[in-house]
Amino acid sequence: MKVKKILFVIFSALLLALMFIVLELNKNTVIGFILTAVLGAGYYGLHRLIVRKKNRWYLKGTVLLGWLALFVGVVFLTWPPIQRVPAVNVKNPEMTDIVTVKQGDLQGVYSEDNSYEIYAGVPYAEPPVGELRWKEPQDAKPWGGVLKADHYAPMSMQPQNLPIVDSLTQIIGYHDYEISLDDNYIVPVSEDSLYLNVWKPAGDTKNLPVVVFIHGGSLKTGHSWYKDHCGEGLAKEGAIVVEPAYRLGVFGYYADEELAAQSPNGTTGNYGMLDQIKALEWVRDNIAAFGGDPDNITLAGESAGAASVSALCTSPLAKGLFRRVILESSTVASVDPPHSFRTMEEALEAGEKTKEEYGCTSVDELRKLPAEKLVAQAEQHHHMTVDGYALTETPYESYKKGVHNETAILHGYNDEESAAFIIFDHASMKNYESKIREYFGDLTDEILEIYPAETDEQADEYWAEIYGAVFFDYPHYCLNRLAVENDIPVYEYLFAKTNGRLGDWHSGEEVYCYGNIPDGSKLYDDRDRELSAEMVGYWKNFATSGDPNGGSLPKWEQNKGSDNLMLFGDKTEMIDEKEHALFAVLDQKDGWDI
Template sequence: MTLTRRSLTGAGVAAAAMAAFPSGVHAQGALPAVRTTNGPVIGRRDSDISVFKGLRYGDDTGYRRFLPPRAPRPWTRPAEAFDYGAACPQRGDEPNQSEDCLFLNVWTPATDGARRPVMLYIHGGGYSTGSGSHPLYDGTRLARRGDVVVVTVNHRLNILGYGAFARVAGEGFEDSGNLGQLDLVLALQWVRDNIAAFGGDPARVMLFGQSGGGAKIATLMAMPAADGLFHAVATMSGQQVTACGPMNGTARGLAMIEAAGLTPATAHALKTLPVDQMLAASAARDPVQGYGGINFAPLLDGRSLTRHPFYPDAPARSAHIPMIIGNTREETLAFMGNDPANAGLTWETLPARLTPDVMRIDIAPEMVIEGYRRMKPDWTPDQVLIGATTAGRSWRAAVIEAEERAKQGSPAWVYQLDYPGTLPNGRAGAFHTADIAWRSTMRSRNPGNGPGAQDVSNAMADAFIALARNGNPNHAGLPAWTPYGLEHRETMLFDVTSRMANDPRGDEREFFARIPYIQPGT
């Protein structure tokens, strides 16, 4: 029995390919064929790159909702890995959604037994949305540029992957708060066991991810189950300092149960509730933050996650893992720059925009404005809004992680993207998502399309490839990149002409360091 929902219309061709190339090595023009630990699979060639889409690494979760993932049942007939697998159900317009969503994709120069570095990308979208099947993450050109094996992955999200119901619903929900993370662990185990057959090196697996993908990576660095499954990491505008505490998680679980029309006594009905009703329940008002829908985050459950990812220090279990930590200079322009209410601000109207749901820390707007008018006397109110929200809520976690790694004696390489992109309304800045490191190798255009954009993208992509290959991001296209230390706070500024800087925006960093920080949503 094959554990794929796609029809094997080409099973005869696939079987012939497997018979002709039993070792997984393919000839020119033939379908690339690989035997995995679960069963044989057939991919396609895209010029000089072999592509395998929709490889199943886990069983259908729809039949085992809120339970840890398990490996798929093995199959014997060759499965066609021609199309992306389904994404986790989610609010929004992500295509092809299903609870049967534990799939990954592989791009490789050749299934030839070579031991190439492996670059596994974890998608953004917080812990709620997205998939590894987005056209942005097509790995063809990255695999070709770096002679690396590229992997992207889908896993459970939102209420299905991070709904904290253990203390409310009891048996059968014990791991519900971290299922998305456990899915990623299972995917990494699949890579460990199978990637050599795709031309990759299981001893050189680098994780990289942007936004929520970076946060998931930071969480994996603190998870015992992930030990030994990856060997380098790069986080782009995505950090996880604290996890959601068990009682905050329980409050959110109760809010969703009530929004679904259930009670703690009937909470087990979540196991069979229609998916649309589940997703609607996740739109309940967040009882912890007091605004917006449920904010999903990994849970300090004492089972798969026994400590906060980067609090009170960097996790010792991942101290040996080389790490890149990065952010963009105007992160929050992506969230606020298109809002007409945030354009043309005056010093009189700015305080009303610096609300708790915007700043995400407990600080008076008047204190923020006074501080910035002293630090940045030439800035406009619009610049202060973006600068303060970036430094106070987005960049802050990156600084904390870099500091804790430095204290640990295993410092990270830190970067800031300065090269600006342009929003639809014409506002320019280095906004959130502009630092996705393989933009030079994707099929869609860069968000920053001015002179030098391709050079910046190439320099970033080559740094990530170097980290995957050598455990060090330095390469000939960059000035010498030194790790982050507490004395100088060394930071690579990626721009048309990239350069090293000591403690960029140090005045803003020191200003917000006076305010206690707990990661928003936790």
């Protein structure tokens, strides 16, 4: 009997612990933990009573099922509330002095150590809702009183996972999940999301370099305060960082001929890009109030954010709004961009399919649908296009004519860009050739000559390199050659530093170059922190003068021949580009002509 009792206690304790784990991963409120503990105690008492009285198995089973059913009820009853994210994780943070912008007065908050200031959730455009859905962004209206800019605004409308799914992704993908009761809530999403955040060094500052960062997320997800790329690190080093949100998915990139006809500019399909331009205009007009230099703005972005920067480099609407650019892990400078871009014909065709899917015969009918229903179309609409207004032609065509907005470029990609994208798409000797043939067609033999796989392991390794090159490395090679052709100073890098977290996968460089490696994190070693200091130095120098070099940093040479890169890895040193043979085949495939 003692053995059975011990086993029962162990089983009950493990089950209760599992329930607590579910509540934590799902971000349920504290009351959920209390109720679950009470239910656990009740279950234990009832079970012991049954043992003493009848000891019937079906009664014990009924009590166990009742406990589980009640726990499910507790999960739903104590579901995490929706609430905005505080700009600093400090109770009653110190407020900054009042800053006056064109729309009114606002106050931000100081960081915990008072080294920098944050102004969160500042509106830069009118909410694009109702009749303003799928229209060019309008200037933000003035507000009365003092705007308290101490919480981030809702994320732009996008598909959402259950909280427990996001937590498991953090554990499995990033390995940095932290148990806390301070984040037991769900971050809101909204169509009303055209707000930006400003990070600046604390105190009275003047004429500081400004970095405007466009977040990634395939133009369908993401937000403007993610810890890896937020402005804290650069603000500590004397730069101002601005991160705007912009319309995503169907709200940012839906195209329709009706919309073009309604627009005074004849545009459709690039609303997210127009938001980014509106944010740049706001920065130009207001950044001096924060101590920034409106004539020294660097536009930066990662992944789809870098693709957006790439497009803005040749947008006539963005001319004069920034001086130089930083592009991490994406461009749309190739002849046929592999992602984040499509033809207007493709955009309009997708738009018609969306109307048909919802049974709508006009854009006005589509506008009346709730955002929560339309958000499911994100996968069909997350591409920029040539609309004749924001973009009059592809960036490749503009560069060929010598048309561009930037005066210097810093750009690059990561060593394992493809890793996250081929988790369920690995290659073996059975499918290696067919995978290559599907993309390269008549040029397959040339690829197999460069990458002659002989084992499953080799096939998988080569496939990962080819995939990464097609979608990330090669577009950067194209951008570099276009820059050289146009006499634009250009500096290229390869990030290849592994660590205990994301490593050199897609977006792995962000936490380094924006100086946001968490203090005390055991996922990073001394070399990681040394490399981060170097990259922050390069980024800050480039944002200041257009040249990343300075001080004791290793010399970063311009990539004038499009054949040498700065390696950010166990060492920081110049290396030769290793994928020229593959790039030559991609030139053939795309019809590169420069």
